[in-house]
Amino acid sequence: MAVVQFMVSLDLSVVNLGLPQIAAGLGFSATGLTWVIHAYALTFGGLLLLGGKAADRYGNKRVLLLGLGLFGLASLAGGFAQEPGQLVAARAAQGIGAAALAPAALSLLTSTFPAGRARVRAFGVWSAMNAAGAALGVLIGGLLTEYADWRWVMFVNVPMAAGALAVAWRGVAAGEPAARGGRPDVLGGVLVTAGMTLLVFGVVRTDRYAWTSSVTLTTLAAAAALLAAFLHVERTTTREPLVRLGLFANRSVAGANACTLLIGATMASSFYFLSLYVQQVLGKGPATTGVMFLPLALGVIAGSVLAVKLGYRLAPRTLLVGGGLLTASGLAWFGLISPDGAFLTDVLGPSIVSGVGFGLCLGPAVSLATAGVAPHEAGTASGLLNSSRQIGASLGLAALGAAAHDRTGSTITPETLNDGYALGLTLGAALLAGAVLVALAVLPRTVAPAPARVAETDDRLTKTGGR
Template sequence: MYRNSRGHPGTVLAAVAVAQFAVALDLSVVNVALPAVRGALGFAPLGLSWVVHAYALTLGGFLLLGGRAADLFGRRRLFVLGLAVFGLCSLAGGLAQAPWQLIAARAGQGLGAAAAAPAALAMLTTTFAEGPRRVRALGVWSGVNAAGGALGVLVGGLLTEYAGWRWVMLVNLPIVAVALALVPAGGVPADARPARRDRLDVLGAVLATCGVGLLVLGVVRTDAEGWGAPVTWVMLVAGAALLAAFVRAEGRTSAPLLRLGLLRGRWVAGANVLVFLSTAGQFAAFYFVSLYMQQVLGMGAAATGAAFVPFSVSLVAGTLVATRITSARTPRTSLVPGALLAAAGLAWFAFISPDGGFLTDVLGPCLVTGFGVGLVIAPVVAAATTGVAPHEAGMASGLMNSSRQLGGCLGLAVLATLAQHRTGTATGPTALNDGYALGLAVAAALFVLAAVVAMGVLPGRPAATPGPRSEPTAETEAERTAKNRTEAPQR
């Protein structure tokens, strides 16, 4: 039985899927348009990267806060607010006349996505009870999320070449309009008024947002500053220190932004490690294969985008198979072979040649990698929300989305640095090919490590489903001890 009987599950799933497609699309849709954006708005070479980084920075920094705010103030409310901000900032970006205006719009898009994405996933996990129905719903969510990221390259290339770069931003408007139209259509229920509302953990929110933000900023700026620059290490160390302070603060508050006990569960902890590793490998694979086709094979932007279509089709097929497997068994049953298959595909990619072609060097590895990734992305989301109580669904969703964003940023930055080190100062196709091949080989190793984590950490049996809880509370260890002492004489 669905946990939320006031909403129509199919409409909830449709609204969430459409919104997630827009969020995922914007992670890659602007990349192909960057040269056109630079020419139109007069960006400096280093400033152009902030068109990408501004979105990643605000999205990664505010995901935990967005997830907890959804639990406290209403998932539908945060979902609608986040989508509205995302759509308005997309319009502002499409109308931008100066570099700072586009960068500010991209930052606003990230902020809106950080509110909408965890609220959307929390809506799914509270609408569909644990079991086959939730697995199928999360399979759709995961497939749409991955397809949005993969198709972003194609959409960005086609729009830039045939409609102009501004449509890379404006394309979000009809997508957001469809998602918002589904909300009041009788399918997405209004937020229930809680019996008691915990206060928002302001200190935890500041520490987590600033800590994650500094880590993301330090990582994404390595393309300009380098890993050896003092400013890079200052940001990374400061970010790590703030996150350590966040962990300490969360253990002492009665209403934490992230309840540390959530991480003691093998499902949640193991799934978040898997999300981090697999996203790092997946983002890096997109990056290197795209550059290989453009810089080595000489393919245009639209042709490069079209070349990712087989990957998207294979990924959706893998997601469908994973959904059927996970519905009957546990997520680990699909995660281990999926991670190993993705690793095999990326290892095959590592044999790319400067004299190769799409049919000989890209198509086969693309199909294998896409199917393997599809076997991973749906079950890992199901695992990350297994055993989570309904009142903490937003918290778990924000944590998983943060792991995804950090994995993508950190993995791409580290692997790009390794590839650049292999390439050196050379700019010819052979040198570039060698660097991309190394990056793809390391991405394959990340998926092998993900398979090891799945076998060693995730349980082999499904977790017990927690019952609903009408009044969300979170006791600290001190509170539990005091209550036990009070109750002891009565026993």
């Protein structure tokens, strides 16, 4: 499950440093190139709820294997793409595969480790790999782009998907689907997917159409109408709802998803701004930029390990608040970057601080989002959490990117670019401060285990050899 999450997280950032070479190799326009990123994020974030429900209904292992197969094949196809449309379609297919496998993997962790020290450790490992994939994606993408070819930022997923597929085939117990009976709420699935996709699409295009333009306002209004219709259908449907709205009455679920939305927005945008600052303001190449991300990546891993150690003694909410404050401090420090800066003075220190803070946040957020959730809704809760992260990443990058672009203005110089990136990083610190306030106001002080009998769980683990 850790390899699966590393691969999914890696793919959100590994292509960033290869975008100029991708544009030159396939003939992307400046506007069309953004869809290499957004095609993945849109399908991933928009279909996660359906993926979670599929995991509940048809079994975690079955959906996990299907998602891994699709993800690997789409990565292979993307590496062989010969024109822009082929690569964008491959990236969208990757997102569909990730939307199937991510909630299934997280649901397997939740059901295998329902409570206690084992759960703390399992989610610590999971969150470390999740964070490492996002942070190391920039390093791996830079090295592959400079010393191999941009196509390898797609091919790199193929051996990981194949290895995870082989291990999951043999090492994951099939089990019985947690959810049985009832016809699926297809209409609700269509409405929520279309609504979230339109919401991200509208914000993404604010680089071309102003927030007050008729195009943006119409798109966002349509997204709001679709999401409102989804809520109405979920309350009134005679079929099995896609997500039981009463799930949000669980303070852990509601608070953790709100925090994860803000953390995802901040994490994606900060990686984006930092990579552009190092390349376009400090003038470093892709490989050097990737190496400069190592302190951030190692900091995230160290923070995740520290969260495991402290998780035996401190409540998840306490760790989330502490990590959020530390990350906000690091991003505020990043907001002081200067056009004539250097790695040692402007990048190294805040990278370590914000990296450790991110690591402290991720594991507790996952644990909180699935705490007290019944086994038959574990996949749905997992899908909600991953959806919050991906939608947050897309919305945050679009919104903070628009603010940075506005601050930069029409005159592009290292100084104006620096001002825009500094503003984006400072706004990221404000979002993390907001996540801390949400955690303090909404999240419970202690976490209840999932409503399943420990004896039955122990018996199941014994019968499956601990799998």
